[in-house]
Each structure stands twice: as C-alpha cells, then as structure tokens.
Amino acid sequence: MxxxxxxxxxVLISVLVISPLTGYKVNAANSVGVTNSTTSNLASPTANRTSSLDSIKLASNIKATLEEVNIWPQAGGNILTYTLNYSNGSNRNLNLIQYFSRVMTPTGTIIPGNPVTGDALKKKVLPKGTTRVTYYVNVGTTNSLIGLKIPMYVWDAKTKGYLKQVGTFNVPTQYTPxxxxxxxxxxxxxxxxxxxxxxxxxxxxxxxxxxxxxxxxxxxxxxxxxxxxxxxxxxxxxxxxxxxxxxxxxxxxxxxxxxxxxxxxxxxxxxxxxxxxxxxxxxxxxxxxxxxxxxxxxxxLPKATIPDLTVGKGIVKKILINNNTIETKLSNETVYAENNKGIWSFQLHLKNSGNKAVTMPSYALAIKSSEGKAFPIKAKSLNGISLNPLEEKVLQFTAELPLDVDQKPVHLELIEEIKADVLAADPTTESVGKSSKLTLPVAYFTIPYTHRPDTQQGSDYTTTNAYGTFSYKLHTLQRFPWKDDDIIVAKLSITNTQSTTLTLPNLKGALKIGEDDLTSSTDLFMDKQVATLASGKTIDMYVLTKIPYTSNIDKMQINLYSVANEENVSFLSLSSNNTVNDVDSIERGGSFMVAGKGKNAKVQEKKTIVYAGSNSNIVYTELLMSNEENRQSKMARLQAYYQTADGQFYEAISNQSDISAAPGGKQLIAFWTKIPKSVSTSNMMFYMGSGITGNKLSEPGQESTGVVNIGSLRLSPQSSYANMSEVTLSPYTLSIQSADGRIKEGSDSISIVMNYNLFKDSSYDTGIFNHKLILKMTDSYGQSQEKALVLGTDLTVGNQNRITMSFSSDQFKNLYGGYYRLTLYDEIQGERIELASQEYSLTYERLPEIEK
Missing domain, CATH: 2.60.40.1240 (Immunoglobulin-like)
Structure with a gap:
C-alpha cells in the first residue's frame, strides 16, 4: 500500500471542471445498494462523457472543444490542466503540431500549455475522427479558475510571430468542476x-x-x-x-x-x-x-453519517469485503468464574453470501466492558482465512476479564487494521505525527451474560464449530488408583449429526480440576487413525490425567483442542461437577467388555479365593477373557486393584498370556494381592480396566501409562480349603485317589505311594504357569518334610497315575506305625497358601524272622 x-x-475554490451545459444530461445517481451488478447489454449512459465549455473553429471542418479545466496546488507552483477535444470533419489527416494553446492568468501572464506525458505522442487526428489531449501549465500562485482564459493559435507563416490567434476560451465565473x-x-x-x-x-x-x-x-x-x-x-x-x-x-x-x-x-x-x-x-x-x-x-460527497455499529444478541451483521457480503453472528456465548477472572467463550459465525471467494482482512478483536476497558483477544484464526461463495465457518474464541470489571454487559469489538504509513503535517503548528495503521471499527457485538451450564453425564448435546455440527455426550467421570497417584478418566463420545462428513483435527485433551490447570499432563486416548466421521457415525475418546490421591474434586473442566499457527484452537469445551468414581458395575456372572481397535473382548470372573496365611491373606482372582474379534489377536492388558470394605486399595499383580488368541478363543488371567491379616476380606470390590500405552491399548508385557474403561466387580471369595480329591491350580485339577505310606522295621525312611488323576483344561490359554505345588508330609512326631511337585512333569497328566516319594529321619527307626498327614500348598511369588490336607495311616512292616 x-x-x-x-x-x-x-483548498482551491474550484478543483475539477465537469460542468453541465445545455444539451447534455447529468442524471441523479442510481440508488442501488452495494451489491455487484453485471449486465450483458449495457444501456446508453445517462451522463455525458465530459462537460464541454465552448468550441472554437480552427479551420474549415476543424474545431477544438474545451472539456475540462482543473487546478491543483503543489510546492513548485500550482498546476492547471485542461483538455481539448479536436474534431476533424475533413477527409484528410489533421496535424496537431499546427495548433497551439496558451493560458492567460487574471494578471495577464501568458503561459504555453504542454501535453501531459500520456498524451505527448498524440500528433494527428484521423479524418472524421476526434482526439482528446490534456495539457498542463504551472500557473505559480494562481489558485482560482475565475478569470482564466485559454487562447487558441494556428500556425500561419503570414502572421507576425507565425501564430494566428483564432479564438479564446473563457472559463465561466459560475463554473464549478x-x-x-x-x-x-x-x-x-x-x-x-x-x-x-x-x-x-x-x-x-x-x-x-x-x-x-x-x-x-x-x-x-x-x-x-x-x-x-x-x-x-x-x-x-x-x-x-x-x-x-x-x-x-x-x-x-x-x-x-x-x-x-x-x-x-x-x-x-x-x-x-x-x-x-x-x-x-x-x-x-x-x-x-x-x-x-x-x-x-x-x-x-453526501452528508456524513455515523453508523450504529452495535449488534444485538443473535443478530446477523453484514459486512462488505471487496463488494462481497459476509454475514457475521455470535453464538454460544457463555461465561464462568475461575481464578478471580471471568472466562468468556463464544463462537463467531462467518458466511460468504456473495458470489466470489473472499479472504478476510486483518482484524483486531477485544472484549470491552461497560466501563470502557478493552481486553484484546488473539485473532489469528480469523485473519486471512478464505471463504468460498456460500461457505460457512465457525471460529471459537475465549477471553479473560478480571472479576472486578463489570461484566454485564460486554461487547466484542471487531476492528479492521489497515496498514498505512500515515504522515500528518499541520502548517499552523509545524507538528508532524506518524502512525503505522488505521484501526477502523466494524462491529460491536453484544455478548449476553450467560453462565456456562454444567454438562450432565449421559445427556446428548449438540454444538457447531469450525469443523461442522455434531452431538457429544459425557459418559463417565472415573477415578482410579494408579501407583502413588490417582488417575482421572473422562469418557466422551462425538457423533456426526450432519449429512456430510465431519473432519476431525489432530485433537489434544486438557483437564482443569478446580483451580489446577493440568493441560501439560493430560492425555487424549482415541483412535487417531480416524480423521473423518461419516454421517451418523460415533467415536469414543478418553481424556485422562493423574493427580495426588489425596486431592479432592468438586469441579472439572474438559477441553478438546488442536494447535494451529502455534495457537490452541478449541474444538469442544465443557464443565461438570458430577460425582467422580462413576464406575460401571458388573453384575455377578456378568461380563466386562473391552473395546478397542483389534482388541474387542469379553471378560468374566472365574473364581476368587482368599488364601489365609499366618500374617497376611492373599486374595486371588481368575478371569476368563474371550476374543470377540473375527481374527487372531493379542488381547489388551488389564490393570486391576482390590478395594476393601473400608476403602483401602491394593494393587493387583497379574499373570496374563502374551500369545495371540484365536477368534472366540479364551485366555486365563490371574490377579492376586496380599492383604494384612487384620483387614477384612468381606465385601471386597475388584476394579479393572484396559491399560493404555501411548495412544493404543496395552498388550501383555507392555508397561501401561494409564487405564480406561474401568469396571467394578463385587467379590464373593471362596474358601481356599479343599479336599485331596479335587485340588484346582488352573488350568490343572489334581485328584489324590489314595496314599499308601509304609515303614520297615529298623528303617529310617517312610515310603509313600500316591495314586492320582491330573486333568489339564485346554479350552483356554494361560500365561506362564508360576504356581508351585508343595507337598508337605508331617509324621507322628509332628515333624514335617516337603517336596516340590511340578504339575505336568513330576505329576503327569492322565488318570490312574502313581508317584513314589521317600522321606527320611533317624527318628523313624523308632516308629512302629501310626499316622502321617499330607498337606498341599500353592506357592506364588514366594507366598504359600494351603490348598488341602488329609491324614493317612502308616503301615509298619516287620522284617521276617530268621530261623535259628
């Protein structure tokens, strides 16, 4: 620019000559508004091309008409311009170098006129043609057209000085240009x-x-x-x-x-x-x-007017950009208080109702209070965006105002910034000022004071933003133990309610809990490969962060946003004061569903057992996970915690298979934890969810960074004690049919032959079998000896199997029968729990007598 x-x-009294004369029409301007109009067949103009002041005959069939006279002040002398229209009615070319004009000022000074640069090469007029030539003259200090004369001369060798005056144009006194x-x-x-x-x-x-x-x-x-x-x-x-x-x-x-x-x-x-x-x-x-x-x-110019730029609530404000009409409107205006500030949120709707593409110019945005205080808003998302004909765009903005500022009402100022180096000089003061731009107000939108309502869980809401119209739902707000912290998980879903595809930006999540902004530690879990949603389709997403487990939650704000031009652009913002710990309850015998791309599965409890120890109890839970996919797939890793009736949480250790499951195939997952003996194991709850690593569901063996889709199961533990005829260590079931213990006279060893059946359930896969079966033999003296038996190796799968074991002690030489007790233990990670115990008779075998 x-x-x-x-x-x-x-200012000169007269600046430009356009004077209506008899025979020429100058009509009133068309009152059409500001819209473009195009016609293929243009009507004849109702206004003359120029005004003619007078004509002078230069020769037979040749004349010159004075059409325009203008004067403009300049530092080196005021410049007078005038235009002569030469008309050649003859049948031969007219040579303009034979004709001359001069300007006579009111003081009598005569100054030759010279063609302006654009007309300097006009030398001839064709037969029956016309040519317009504009001349300029430096008239010095003359600043008025009154009294000016323009004499015309023709080259004539017979005239003294070779120039013959053929007439003079007199500028009329009443003339206005x-x-x-x-x-x-x-x-x-x-x-x-x-x-x-x-x-x-x-x-x-x-x-x-x-x-x-x-x-x-x-x-x-x-x-x-x-x-x-x-x-x-x-x-x-x-x-x-x-x-x-x-x-x-x-x-x-x-x-x-x-x-x-x-x-x-x-x-x-x-x-x-x-x-x-x-x-x-x-x-x-x-x-x-x-x-x-x-x-x-x-x-x-017409009489100056001062436009009313105030735009009422819900009113469409039309603005012109390069003669295209852009409809603008505010919507979804809300405010809430936070950190002694009023946080305002609103959407600016733009629609190009013209017939040409438009690029928005540079604007400044500000929220202005009734007290006249203005608070700027970043406007990068508005400046320079393009709108095709009939295209609509919705821009989201937020602003912060101190609470000590009157916020009823406030206005959004839309100010156009026009770049220009502006120099102002006033001869009366000899002062000079400079500014780099013009700031022209375009509209003052009224923003109604509407407190942002809380989003209710389970309710559907509809909104529109720059990407389209969609509905959303807040499903759950969950709190779950996580290492030394708690993890907060908000589950949302978005459904495309428009008839066209909804494009999703590269979304990020942000959580604010109370006054704490946790944006930097918030993660968004969703299927990032979904960039678009077809009409009617839905996508689930989880916004999660970690907080100290001692933190209280009374208010939560959830934001989805993308980053454009190094600015956060809001996609969806909502708040809720609903109760956290909204965990889905799994009915007894019911299923917990794992949902995720390639990870869909169903989980059911198989059994929960409390193993009573001397100083602590072990709570042990087995789950069966069924692959709901139509192809072989690695199952998602489950994370779990046990909660006692008094609200204490204990992290569950897991054992989960890392092999892929066939379609419909099942896997056994085992969880256990150690609980102090003094803590009741009645009315316990089991909380589990799908672990996540980055933006995918975790697989067994991967370290999870969070958990989503949390469910709870009320446990009804079984007793750990069983009889020797049925001892279960999944996937094995051991049945001791009989045990025959014998000691020979004078021997220090007891020999036990144990008959058993061992069954392995192959209907599901398991992780690494880390159970150890410990068999303890207690003799009549109360002394015990142990042997570790490996299921599947020491004890083989099948029926009517037999294993022989021997136990030695010097004291056994004095045994003459009696009893012994066999006790089976399950040892996990160094912790031992009793499974079953039974007493058997010990047979004493005398040595045969030697005849003397």
Whole structure:
C-alpha cells in the first residue's frame, strides 16, 4: 500500500471542471445498494462523457472543444490542466503540431500549455475522427479558475510571430468542476469508460480518533477489465484541509469486469473537530515523467453519517469485503468464574453470501466492558482465512476479564487494521505525527451474560464449530488408583449429526480440576487413525490425567483442542461437577467388555479365593477373557486393584498370556494381592480396566501409562480349603485317589505311594504357569518334610497315575506305625497358601524272622 499523507493547505475554490451545459444530461445517481451488478447489454449512459465549455473553429471542418479545466496546488507552483477535444470533419489527416494553446492568468501572464506525458505522442487526428489531449501549465500562485482564459493559435507563416490567434476560451465565473452529490458521471479512467457516483461518507470514532470512509460507485462501461488506476485520492474539507486516503484493505488490488459495478471505499484519519459538511473526494494522477500531480475527477460527497455499529444478541451483521457480503453472528456465548477472572467463550459465525471467494482482512478483536476497558483477544484464526461463495465457518474464541470489571454487559469489538504509513503535517503548528495503521471499527457485538451450564453425564448435546455440527455426550467421570497417584478418566463420545462428513483435527485433551490447570499432563486416548466421521457415525475418546490421591474434586473442566499457527484452537469445551468414581458395575456372572481397535473382548470372573496365611491373606482372582474379534489377536492388558470394605486399595499383580488368541478363543488371567491379616476380606470390590500405552491399548508385557474403561466387580471369595480329591491350580485339577505310606522295621525312611488323576483344561490359554505345588508330609512326631511337585512333569497328566516319594529321619527307626498327614500348598511369588490336607495311616512292616 502506498504511503498515506495528510497535508493542510488552502483548498482551491474550484478543483475539477465537469460542468453541465445545455444539451447534455447529468442524471441523479442510481440508488442501488452495494451489491455487484453485471449486465450483458449495457444501456446508453445517462451522463455525458465530459462537460464541454465552448468550441472554437480552427479551420474549415476543424474545431477544438474545451472539456475540462482543473487546478491543483503543489510546492513548485500550482498546476492547471485542461483538455481539448479536436474534431476533424475533413477527409484528410489533421496535424496537431499546427495548433497551439496558451493560458492567460487574471494578471495577464501568458503561459504555453504542454501535453501531459500520456498524451505527448498524440500528433494527428484521423479524418472524421476526434482526439482528446490534456495539457498542463504551472500557473505559480494562481489558485482560482475565475478569470482564466485559454487562447487558441494556428500556425500561419503570414502572421507576425507565425501564430494566428483564432479564438479564446473563457472559463465561466459560475463554473464549478465538481460532480454534485447524487449525480453520476460518464468519464474515462486509464482509457476505460466508467460511470461514477458517490455512495456514502461515514465517520467512525475509535480510541479517541476519528476516521472517514468514503464510497464511490464505479461501473465498467468498457470492453476490458478495469483495474485500480493508481490515482491518489484526497478527502477535501470545506474549510481548506485535504487528507490523503487509502483503499480499503480488502480492495487493495481491485478489478472490475466489463459491465460490473463495484463500490470502492477509501479511508483516512481526520481531526475529531473537523467540519464534515460539503466534503469532496478528489482523484489525482501522478505524472512521473513530469514529476507533477495532475488533477482528475472530483465528487461532492453526501452528508456524513455515523453508523450504529452495535449488534444485538443473535443478530446477523453484514459486512462488505471487496463488494462481497459476509454475514457475521455470535453464538454460544457463555461465561464462568475461575481464578478471580471471568472466562468468556463464544463462537463467531462467518458466511460468504456473495458470489466470489473472499479472504478476510486483518482484524483486531477485544472484549470491552461497560466501563470502557478493552481486553484484546488473539485473532489469528480469523485473519486471512478464505471463504468460498456460500461457505460457512465457525471460529471459537475465549477471553479473560478480571472479576472486578463489570461484566454485564460486554461487547466484542471487531476492528479492521489497515496498514498505512500515515504522515500528518499541520502548517499552523509545524507538528508532524506518524502512525503505522488505521484501526477502523466494524462491529460491536453484544455478548449476553450467560453462565456456562454444567454438562450432565449421559445427556446428548449438540454444538457447531469450525469443523461442522455434531452431538457429544459425557459418559463417565472415573477415578482410579494408579501407583502413588490417582488417575482421572473422562469418557466422551462425538457423533456426526450432519449429512456430510465431519473432519476431525489432530485433537489434544486438557483437564482443569478446580483451580489446577493440568493441560501439560493430560492425555487424549482415541483412535487417531480416524480423521473423518461419516454421517451418523460415533467415536469414543478418553481424556485422562493423574493427580495426588489425596486431592479432592468438586469441579472439572474438559477441553478438546488442536494447535494451529502455534495457537490452541478449541474444538469442544465443557464443565461438570458430577460425582467422580462413576464406575460401571458388573453384575455377578456378568461380563466386562473391552473395546478397542483389534482388541474387542469379553471378560468374566472365574473364581476368587482368599488364601489365609499366618500374617497376611492373599486374595486371588481368575478371569476368563474371550476374543470377540473375527481374527487372531493379542488381547489388551488389564490393570486391576482390590478395594476393601473400608476403602483401602491394593494393587493387583497379574499373570496374563502374551500369545495371540484365536477368534472366540479364551485366555486365563490371574490377579492376586496380599492383604494384612487384620483387614477384612468381606465385601471386597475388584476394579479393572484396559491399560493404555501411548495412544493404543496395552498388550501383555507392555508397561501401561494409564487405564480406561474401568469396571467394578463385587467379590464373593471362596474358601481356599479343599479336599485331596479335587485340588484346582488352573488350568490343572489334581485328584489324590489314595496314599499308601509304609515303614520297615529298623528303617529310617517312610515310603509313600500316591495314586492320582491330573486333568489339564485346554479350552483356554494361560500365561506362564508360576504356581508351585508343595507337598508337605508331617509324621507322628509332628515333624514335617516337603517336596516340590511340578504339575505336568513330576505329576503327569492322565488318570490312574502313581508317584513314589521317600522321606527320611533317624527318628523313624523308632516308629512302629501310626499316622502321617499330607498337606498341599500353592506357592506364588514366594507366598504359600494351603490348598488341602488329609491324614493317612502308616503301615509298619516287620522284617521276617530268621530261623535259628
């Protein structure tokens, strides 16, 4: 954009000559609004191309008509321009070098006129043709058209001085060069015929400054595209002040197609005390070769108005951007208090209701209180975005206002920022000021005070943002023990309710709990490969973070956002004060469902046993997980905790198979924990969920970073004690059929032959079998000896099997029968629990007597 300047000087009484004469019509301007219009068959113009002041006969069938006279002040002397239209009615070429014009000032000074650079090469007029030539003269300090004369001369060798005066143009005293307000002009700009008339003059006040915005309508009457001619434009006041103007930023490189009409807007800053009646708009063309400014067309502007920029609740505000109408509206305005601030949230809707693509100019946004305090908002998401015809976009914004500021009501200020180097010079004070931009207010949207409601779990809500319209639901808010902390998990779902595809950005999650912003430690778990949602489709997502287990929760805010241009762009924001620990309860005999891509499974409790120890109890739970996928798949790793009736949590140690399960296949998962003897094991709860690693469900053997989809199961533990006929160590079941213990006379060893059946359940897979079966033999003296038996090796699978064991002690030499006890123990991770125990008779075998 070119440099903008404002120079104070005496305005000439007359600036531009466009005077209606008898026989020429200058009609009132068309009252059509600001929309573009194009017609294939243009009507004849109702305004003359230019005004003719008078004609002078130069020779037979040859005449010159004075059409335009203008004057413009400049530092090196005021420049007068005038245009002569040469008409050649003869049958041969007219050589213009034979004709001359001069300017006579009121003081009698005669100055030769010279063609401007653009017309310097016009030397001839074709037969029956016309040619317009504009001349310029430096008239020094002359600043009025009154009394000016333009004598015409013809080359004549017989006349003294070789120039014969053939007539003089006298500028009429009542002559005014400016097009009256409400009148249209048919003229040329850069050799393109256009119809022009002034549309409006509006004044805007912002931050103690006053801005003027003038609109002029241009209709291209030619056959080629009309582009910005590069003229300098001035706003002229009746009191003698001129201000250089700049194009509206959205029209910096405007083009007008043949037959098309556009309103072109020019802006400038003016003093707030300036008289704004009878203002004019003046076009000036810079002749770079001559280094002079040449006055062009000027227009009287309508009476200045001050537009009401306030936009009521729910009202659509239409703004013009490069002659395209953009509909703007605020919606979903809410506020809530946090950290002694009012947190405002709202959406700005934009719709291009025009017929051309539009790029939004640069804007500044601010929330302004009724006290006049303004709080800026980042506007990167608005500036420079493009809107195709009929395209709609929704932008989300937030703002923070201190609570000591009156927040009923507040307004959103939409301010256009127009880049311009503005120089202002006032000869009366010799002061110079400079600013780098013009800030023009566009709209003041009223933001109603609406407290943001809490989102209720299980309810459906519908919203619209920049990506489309969708419904969302807050399913659960769960709290789960995690190492030394607690993990908070919010489950959401989003459903595409529109008829077209909903595109999802690269979402991130953020949680605020009370006054604590946990954005940096919040994770979002969802299927990141889902970039779009078809109409009617739903996607689940989990927002989770970790907090100290001692923390209390009374309020939670959940945010989904993406990052664009290094800014967080809100996708969905909600708050809830619902109870946390909303964990789905699994009925006795019911199923817990694991949901995840390639990990869908069903989990059921097989059994829970409490093994009573001497100093502590072990709670042991077995689950069966069934693969619900249609292909072989590795199951998700489960994370679990036991909770006692008094609210204490104990982390569960797991044993889970890491091999893939066939479709419909089952796997046995074992969990256990050690609980102090003093803690009751009645009314215990078992909490479990799917572990996650990064953005995927964890697999067995992977370290989980969190857990989702938590369910709870009320346990009804069985007794650990069983008889020797049925001892279960999944997947094995051992049945001791009999035990025959014998000791021979004088021997120090007891021999026991144990008959057994061993069954292995192959209907499910297991992890590494880390149970140890310990057999303890207690003799009649109360002394015990142990043997470790490996199921499947020492004890083989099958029926009617036999194993022989021997136990030795010197004291056995004195045994003559009696009994012994066999006790079976399950040893896990060094912890031993009794499974079954039974007493058997010991047979004493005497040695045969030796006959003497």
């Amino acid at each position: 070119k440099k903008l300047r404002s120079t104070y000087h005496a 400016t097009v009256a307000s409400g009148k249209s002009l048919y003229t040329t700009m850069n050799d393109v015929p256009v119809t022009a008339f002034t549309e409006s003059l509006k004044l805007y006040q912002y931050n103690g400054k006053t801005y003027a915005k003038a609109g002029i309508s241009l209709t291209n009457r030619g056959t080629k595209v009309f582009e910005d001619p590069g003229y300098t434009v001035y706003l002229l006041s009746v009191g003698g002040t001129s201000f250089e103007m700049v194009l509206d930023s959205s029209q910096a490189t405007y083009k007008i197609q043949p037959g098309e009409k556009k309103v072109i807007y020019y802006l400038t800053e003016i003093p707030p005390y300036l008289e704004t009646t009878n203002m004019k708009l003046q076009y000036i063309q810079m002749d770079k070769t001559l280094k002079v400014e040449l006055p062009k067309t000027s227009f009287s």
